Amino acid sequence: MTDLSTDARLTGPRLAACPACDVAPLAARQAASARAQPRGDVILSLPTIHCAACIADVERALKAMPGVRSARVNLTLRRVTIDAPGMEAEALIPVLDAAGYEAHELDPGALSATAADRQGRDILMRIGVAGFAMMNVMILAVSVWSGAEDATRDLFHWIQAAIALPTIAFSGQPFFKSAWRALRAGRLNMDVPISLALILASGISLYETWQGGDTAWFDGVVMLCFFLLIGRYLDYRSRAVARSAAEELTALEVPRATRLEGGAEAVVPVAELGPGDLILVRPGGRIPADGTVAEGMSEVDRSLLTGETIPVVAGPGMALSAGEVNLTGPLTLRVSTAGRDTTLSRLTELVASAESARTRYTTLAERASRLYAPVVHLVAFTTFLGWLAGTGDVRLAINIAAAVLIITCPCALGLAVPAVVTVASGRLFRRGLLIKDGTALERLAEARVAVFDKTGTLTLGTPRLADPEALPEAARPVARALAGASSHPLSRALAAALGDVVPAPVEELREVPGRGVEGFWQGRRVRLGRADWLGVEDEGHEQASWLSLGQGVPIRLAFHDSLRPGAEEAVAGLRAAGMRVILLSGDGPGPVGDIAARLGIAEWQAGIDPEGKAAVIRRLQAEGAGSVLMVGDGLNDTVALAAADVAISPASALDAARAASDIVLIGRDLAPVADGVTTARASRNRIRENFGISFGYNIIAVPIAILGFATPLMAALAMSLSSITVTLNALRLR
Amino acid sequence: MEVLVFLIPVSLALGGLGLAGFIWSLRNRQYDDPKGDAERVLNTEFDERPPQD
Numbered sequence: 022m023t024d025l026s027t028d029a030r031l032t033g034p035r036l037a038a039c040p041a042c043d044v045a046p047l048a049a050r051q052a053a054s055a056r057a058q059p060r061g062d063v064i065l066s067l068p069t070i071h072c073a074a075c076i077a078d079v080e081r082a083l084k085a086m087p088g089v090r091s092a093r094v095n096l097t098l099r100r101v102t103i104d105a106p107g108m109e110a111e112a113l114i115p116v117l118d119a120a121g122y123e124a125h126e127l128d129p130g131a132l133s134a135t136a137a138d139r140q141g142r143d144i145l146m147r148i149g150v151a152g153f154a155m156m157n158v159m160i161l162a163v164s165v166w167s168g169a170e171d172a173t174r175d176l177f178h179w180i181q182a183a184i185a186l187p188t189i190a191f192s193g194q195p196f197f198k199s200a201w202r203a204l205r206a207g208r209l210n211m212d213v214p215i216s217l218a219l220i221l222a223s224g225i226s227l228y229e230t231w232q233g234g235d236t237a238w239f240d241g242v243v244m245l246c247f248f249l250l251i252g253r254y255l256d257y258r259s260r261a262v263a264r265s266a267a268e269e270l271t272a273l274e275v276p277r278a279t280r281l282e283g284g285a286e287a288v289v290p291v292a293e294l295g296p297g298d299l300i301l302v303r304p305g306g307r308i309p310a311d312g313t314v315a316e317g318m319s320e321v322d323r324s325l326l327t328g329e330t331i332p333v334v335a336g337p338g339m340a341l342s343a344g345e346v347n348l349t350g351p352l353t354l355r356v357s358t359a360g361r362d363t364t365l366s367r368l369t370e371l372v373a374s375a376e377s378a379r380t381r382y383t384t385l386a387e388r389a390s391r392l393y394a395p396v397v398h399l400v401a402f403t404t405f406l407g408w409l410a411g412t413g414d415v416r417l418a419i420n421i422a423a424a425v426l427i428i429t430c431p432c433a434l435g436l437a438v439p440a441v442v443t444v445a446s447g448r449l450f451r452r453g454l455l456i457k458d459g460t461a462l463e464r465l466a467e468a469r470v471a472v473f474d475k476t477g478t479l480t481l482g483t484p485r486l487a488d489p490e491a492l493p494e495a496a497r498p499v500a501r502a503l504a505g506a507s508s509h510p511l512s513r514a515l516a517a518a519l520g521d522v523v524p525a526p527v528e529e530l531r532e533v534p535g536r537g538v539e540g541f542w543q544g545r546r547v548r549l550g551r552a553d554w555l556g557v558e559d560e561g562h563e564q565a566s567w568l569s570l571g572q573g574v575p576i577r578l579a580f581h582d583s584l585r586p587g588a589e590e591a592v593a594g595l596r597a598a599g600m601r602v603i604l605l606s607g608d609g610p611g612p613v614g615d616i617a618a619r620l621g622i623a624e625w626q627a628g629i630d631p632e633g634k635a636a637v638i639r640r641l642q643a644e645g646a647g648s649v650l651m652v653g654d655g656l657n658d659t660v661a662l663a664a665a666d667v668a669i670s671p672a673s674a675l676d677a678a679r680a681a682s683d684i685v686l687i688g689r690d691l692a693p694v695a696d697g698v699t700t701a702r703a704s705r706n707r708i709r710e711n712f713g714i715s716f717g718y719n720i721i722a723v724p725i726a727i728l729g730f731a732t733p734l735m736a737a738l739a740m741s742l743s744s745i746t747v748t749l750n751a752l753r754l755r
Numbered sequence: 756m757e758v759l760v761f762l763i764p765v766s767l768a769l770g771g772l773g774l775a776g777f778i779w780s781l782r783n784r785q786y787d788d789p790k791g792d793a794e795r796v797l798n799t800e801f802d803e804r805p806p807q808d
Contacts, residue, residue, distance in 0.1 A: 073794040096791030142781050149781070153774040157767060173759075180763060 437711035469647025498525035545571025587692030594695025
């Protein structure tokens with residue numbers, strides 16, 4: 022807990038827009054003095070609060086502190102905002118700890134809640150206005166339906182117009198704007214027929230009112246607007262919830278770097294780095310600050326920054342930027358720019374490209390609207406032409422065409438998807454699955470094959486060295502040096518087991534992905550890695566790593582690993598859902614076969630390198646085995662995670678893996694994966710049923726409208742009934 | 756039907772009152788923490804005091 026807050030002590034009030042932004046304490050101090058804040062807001066995440074007593078405890082404890090002006094808990098977001106000028110989170114967290122509440126510092130800049138809040142409030146306001154107008158217009162409309170005539174009817178129509186027209190102008194703006202954007206780009210979206218119906222029906226109703234006619238559609242127009250705005254709000258809400266949870270994951274990750282201080286390694290917050298510092302970047306880690314390579318050879322993945330998918334070779338002298346991912350070998354970096362501006366702009370780019378990574382998928386809603394929009398326009402226009410040709414009466418023809426547009430307008434369609442997605446993602450969030458991407462649920466529903474990684478996914482990925490005594494005293498410094506250069510779980514376990522050993526000076530340390538680490542020590546090539554790489558046969562059954570000192574027989578290091586809780590349920594659940602489960606691992610056949618047998622996975626492959634995993638996935642997709650779900654956590658899974666149709670990673674995964682996946686498992690338990698698949702499939706069925714309901718209603722109503730028998734009362738009834746049916750159908754998912 | 760002269764303005768005014776109330780509650784950020792507000796009712800302490808300087 023205290024380590025999470027260390028950088029706050031060093032940087033002063035957090036003004037940065039992102040965790041990695043305040044790279045230099047100098048820059049942070051300058052910014053702090055330049056922009057003195059009237060409020061000293063500190064935001065803490067409180068994952069364990071749940072009741073009224075918790076709120077009271079937390080607020081009481083904080084307000085009792087001198088210097089705290091106010092503290093307000095938000096239970097919905099599980100956060101507390103503290104207004105305490107000049108105070109740091111470091112001073113506040115122990116107070117909450119003492120009161121029995123776990124607290125983590127959140128970066129206020131990383132939580133762009135204000136902008137999102139404003140958007141949500143804006144839609145709510147439009148809903149409120151539309152709701153008010155709908156009720157009042159409906160009261161007047163009911164009296165017209167029940168037989169008001171002549172002057173009374175005209176008066177009621179005029180009052181309806183006076184309420185409805187400003188309402189449409191205000192509440193209809195989201196639809197008009199979106200339709201205009203689509204039209205300018207030469208596309209048709211669902212908002213084009215909606216906007217057309219709103220404008221045409223309002224126009225024709227106004228004309229009829231002016232002419233003293235007996236039909237006005239003001240009630241239908243306002244009602245349409247109201248229901249569609251509710252759909253829009255639900256859609257916005259589910260996106261906002263996913264985004265704020267994802268932001269919280271980022272905000273929690275207070276970035277750290279491994280700084281080399283006279284040969285010793287020290288983990289320091291990124292904010293403490295200054296130009297000229299030497300930092301060590303392990304394979305799989307994101308480069309924390311801009312700098313040039315001082316030592317080491319590696320490959321660097323720049324795809325998150327530039328979109329290049331081919332890794333770039335990095336060697337001494339090469340300039341690297343914060344946010345790139347170091348792939349194969351440890352690099353020593355000399356920090357060059359630690360300025361906030363460069364890093365800030367890069368991180369913005371990073372977020373943008375991560376968001377647009379998997380946008381090519383067409384959702385059910387998009388497919389429906391692509392089919393729907395032209396058909397609606399065609400039907401309305403044909404109706405207009407037909408009536409014009411039949412009667413020669415332009416006013417009647419326009420009236421009936423407007424009725425067709427109002428009747429076919431996708432009122433229930435607008436609710437069909439958002440209502441289901443809101444209910445489904447709420448249910449999954451309660452079970453511990455965080456949906457990062459709007460289309461992830463649909464892609465998950467289509468998955469037919471589940472591919473699992475073993476280490477860190479099906480197992481906990483925190484192996485322990487089985488027998489430290491098996492390692493001779495003389496080999497320990499070399500083993501420590503080799504293990505320290507890798508972020509592979511076995512290496513970490515080995516490094517942890519040899520924590521008190523001083524590493525030997527091994528040169529040219531290099532991680533070969535999927536194989537191991539090698540280097541030169543006393544002129545000999547030393548290797549730590551998989552058996553087949555070291556040219557030996559592994560007879561054992563458990564996980565093992567081999568250490569070669571360049572002479573003599575390689576030493577076998579056995580590790581214990583335990584299954585992740587819920588792994589059995591997840592695999593059984595996926596098989597029950599009719600999915601093909603495959604286990605792909607870079608590990609040896611012994612441990613992989615062992616785990617596969619324990620979980621009842623028939624198809625497994627061991628000793629696969631990262632490209633091999635992606636190749637297996639691409640082959641499955643090409644063979645027509647169906648969409649592929651990849652569940653993985655490591656550096657060696659990122660290619661496969663990106664290649665799969667939908668990807669899930671545990672919260673403990675490497676940040677590169679989490680960035681490549683659509684869904685993040687919040688807890689340690691793996692069982693929600695199976696839940697996720699069944700819920701996703703159920704929600705896809707609900708969406709289809711909802712489309713069926715709204716199309717079914719159109720099939721009955723459209724002929725009536727085309728024949729000119731539609732009345733405003735019919736439109737109002739059908740619209741509200743179909744919207745309620747669709748919403749109730751979505752709620753069945755809960 | 757002369758009563759309509761009163762009834763319609765009255766009904767509009769009442770509806771408008773509701774709308775104004777809704778907009779006021781929105782502006783006052785009353786929808787920011789629905790779960791917390793539901794729980795705060797059970798709190799015996801008066802926690803809405805103005806900020807102390």
